Amino acid sequence: MQWLDLTYLQAIILSVIVASTPLLLAASGELVVERAGVLNLGVEGMMIMGAVCAFAGAELTGSTLVGTAAGILAGVAMAAIFALLTLGLAVNQVATGLALTIFGLGLSGLIGAGFVGQRITPAPQLDLPVLTDLPFIGKILFGQDAFVYGSIVLVIGIWWFLYRTRPGLVLRAIGDNHGSAHALGYPVLSLRTGAVLFGGACAGLAGAYLSLAYTPFFIAGMTAGRGWIALALVVFASWRPARLVIGAYLFGGVTILQLHAQGAGLDIPPQLMTALPYLATIVVLVAISRTRGVAGSAAPASLGLAFVPDR
């Protein structure tokens, strides 16, 4: 039976890792943003800007590294607009985030118009001598590109920051009650600005992964809704880094497995599978609200609320 074949299983796992990585990258940034009490719905827009600038950088210089940096910077620049509006001017976060997505999709198309139909050398896989050649696990654990390792390091770093450092504690406090945190003398707005910019960097990196490694070309709209899945993922993970990894690989896994199921002739409606990440998110939301009385809400209490410091 084909399903039991190790090389086939290995191939599936490799595809799942590739499909999950952009989700994980974008979602981990958004997790920090939301933990700080800010809801940035502009992930899709920041991501696509990251994708186009990364591609432009890599195409013009021939360097994946420069491209990646350009992608991150583009994400940060987009996030800076968001921070200026929602934190500086206390504009509604939901509206600004949506506007950021629409703006990003449009602007990226404009920037990318000259790069349509171009192709670059994909980001190299970092093969380790001996280790990569290990049977089965070798290619899975030691044959990925730098983005994949980066995403794992990133999530561990975020977990460590949020739960093991003092600034992380302050950030969570701000997200749960910005009024009290401000009264205690914590710099609410500057910490939130930092979080938003970090979120932009992660979304930009996720976009860079799409146009440099996943499919090494740029086409307008190539994020194809992944920014929204990342947003759903943060809720699915109930704002916890460890669950975020599980969620990202689950979402990525579902996508890949349904493709394989179809190829193998199993009769599963593809539309249902496409909707599954969102369905799962709704189920988790329901579960969270059911347990709210026992464990308190999982969402940061100040999420999405504008904060204007009094004198």
Add this chain to the structure above:
Amino acid sequence: MRKLLFAAAALLALAAPAAAEDKLKVGFIYVGPIGDFGWSYQHEQGRLAMMKALGDKVDSTYLEKVPEGPDAERAIEQLARSGHKLIFTTSFGFMDATVKVAKKYPNLMFEHATGYKREKNLATYSGRFYEGRYIQGVIAAKMSKSGVMGYIASVPIPEVISGINATMIGAQTVNPNIKVKIIWVGEWFNPGKEADAAKALIDQGADVIMQHTDSAAAVETAAKRGIPAFGQDSDMIKFGPKTQLTAIIDNWGPYYTERAKLALDGKWTSTDTWGGLGSKMVVMAPYTNMPDDVKNLAEDTEAQIASGKLHPFKCPVVAQDGSTVECKGGTHLDDGQILGMNYYVKGVDDKVPGK
């Protein structure tokens, strides 16, 4: 400064009508961005070809990323009001909006791609892409060692299903036992998912990849694995220089040029054009990365279809369940049967989603 601007505006206002009077203004409505390197990109190439061919006799405008629905009507009307005499709307979903605007402006000329509703001043046009699919099937069956083709499909509409069937019928002329694995991505455009689907098909043993989705992701992914593949909508050889076999190219340029010329001469009439290889509305990219005998066979097949000697849906067409499809076109299925195809032919070991 203000004065200068005013003067410039006045100058423009004076100059514009003079230029517009002898020029034909042609408008285009695209559903996607012209940067999709697929469907809308090819229509834009068609517009550019028309501009090049007719030079200063025409002027043209395009609106891209126009959503199908109420917005489309506004966009078409905007072109109609701003002096465009000939307007092309290039997606199936623009059909009703185009009909509405066409009725409102009986003196303008409209053309709608891939639709079936016509008016006195509304023509329709589309490409017989299934002809190219048949050739791809022939090539794929020749190239495949495993006897399994991988097919990345978008959404189950008749055009896509007839493409799968034409591929299968073409492939069966070479290898009667050929198999096709089909993965429905559920979208026209999602490069990442198209790449994942290509990987899945290759991992399951398909050794030639074809697609009916819009990006170059499948060709690119197959190239990475050294697997031959076919491009879609435009020539994607750049993404698989050593692996792309050919591509079905939508070639709208000659049609747009011809229609604009007719409009200029006052000879435009509402027609229904379904062009294929014969009229060069569908063109095959150069046959590359295949042995000479396969290339010859492909070229020969193309010539036969172009001349009308061979029809991909030549009777008898046997459906998946073994029943013979009624032969309404005499020696082959008629256009209506192809345009409404919602079943697989014999040999496709799969189910049409949602059936």
